[in-house]
Amino acid sequence: MTLLYPSFLWLLLPLALLLWSSPRKVMHIIHLIVLMLIVVTLSRPVQEEALQEASIEAKDIIIALDVSYSMKATDISPTRYDFAKETISALLQANPGDNIMLIAFTTNPLLLSPPTTDHALINVALENLNPEFILTKGTSLEKLFKKLASMKMGHKNLVLMTDGGEEEKLEKLTTLVQNADISLTVLALGTTRGTTIKNQDGSLLKDKEGNLVISRVNPLLESLASSVSGAYFTASNTAKATADNLNDALQNNASKVQSVEKMQRHYLELYQIPLSLALLLFFIVHTRAVKYLLILFTLLGVQAEASMLDNYHLNLAYKNYQGSDFNETKKQLKQIKIRSLQSQMVLANTYYKQHAFKKAIQTYKSIRSTSPQIKQQLYYNIANAYAMLESYDKAKIYYTKSLQLGEDKDAEHNLHLVALLSDTKSADLGIAHPKSQDSSSSKSESQEETKESKSEDEPSSGSGGGGESQTQKEQEKSKLLSDGTQEQHPLGSKVYELINKGYIREKQPW
Structure with missing residues (x-):
């Protein structure tokens, strides 16, 4: 058990002093105990559950920061670089749910932070980048665009x-x-003077001839x-105002909103216990x-599979x-805050109906259950999705897994069908779709409502389970990305070597 708001526990100190110093009256003591239990409720005790992969809607945004001399x-x-850093920080705050990548570039681009919705990682990478170690004096937009x-x-x-x-290669850069x-979206940093x-x-x-180097903003950017x-855009009076302008431009772009998978930690709320007491x-x-009150609180103490609000949305x-x-x-x-087998099954079926078969497969595989009937249904649905993607070999594997858990005429029929399609695919005979969730058996809609909830969050057993589990390395990576208390390491010398690569041969650094 852990507390989400432990700072409320400081309120227990004055209540404990009152309890210790006050007259020993029963009513007075009970009232103080009630107040203490309310304080514990406000601290929000929870039971941590395992990390779960959640799908969120987000835009993909790439921030490319010029770190040349x-x-x-x-x-x-104070400087072009410092102003850019402040603008990036403000832009991250304005887009908390978007998938953002950070690239630093001079004559060579270097990925500082991969696409992530955890913007704390981007700020760490940005703060640990020291421009004093960057010797490159040139700026290559061509190499940046090729990298992208x-x-x-x-x-x-x-x-x-x-x-x-x-750079003066407008036509080439445009292409x-x-x-x-x-x-x-361009933020031009500098003045024409x-x-x-x-x-x-x-x-x-x-420069080499002893003349002072005057750095101006390149008019090519506007063109x-x-x-x-x-x-x-050019720099506004403040970094916040500049970030607002950039954000408006991003919102106006007809960009695609994509589904981003992110590991999130879920909690089982326990505040009902001290509050009920x-x-x-x-x-x-x-x-x-x-x-009568004892009966009422006994009923309230029974933990349901999902809250009333979750059941309403379901x-x-x-x-x-x-x-x-x-x-x-x-x-x-x-x-729905607490995922259940039913909600995940409906989500996967929805992806299937929308022909988002890859997302459907991923969601089906994320469901864990020890029930053979539910696992059989999951294998059957996964096989159907693979068949719709014309991945007939994988479909055969999952139809076979489904039949190993019990007799199923639909799965047997579809197995014969995909076996035939696999053998004749190269002959271009057309695609016959296997029986889907719309069949009379309507497996995904009927079974998901009748299975007992006790199997939802238990680990999968048997040969295969509802879907392949994450490898240990992926779990460790997810833990690192979700843990904001990890030690922040500065960028190593190898990073700056990659940035500075090729600077010796520069002929015209500005």
């Missing part, structure tokens, strides 16, 4: 924070952005944003119907599912 210029206070094009992420929302360097499927740049020793940076129908004590001393999800309103079904399922 010219970002030390002070025409934007190589990432298999689908549509990308790119927030580019840079002074632009000295790279379009081919990479990027919605571009430009400024000098100080070295670490306080002297001004000069690039215009050519790809992107948004172009407090109410019981109060009514014992102030009412005569004690025996019933609405069933109704919307039966009415084929699958978007509303998912909306209601997201309101």
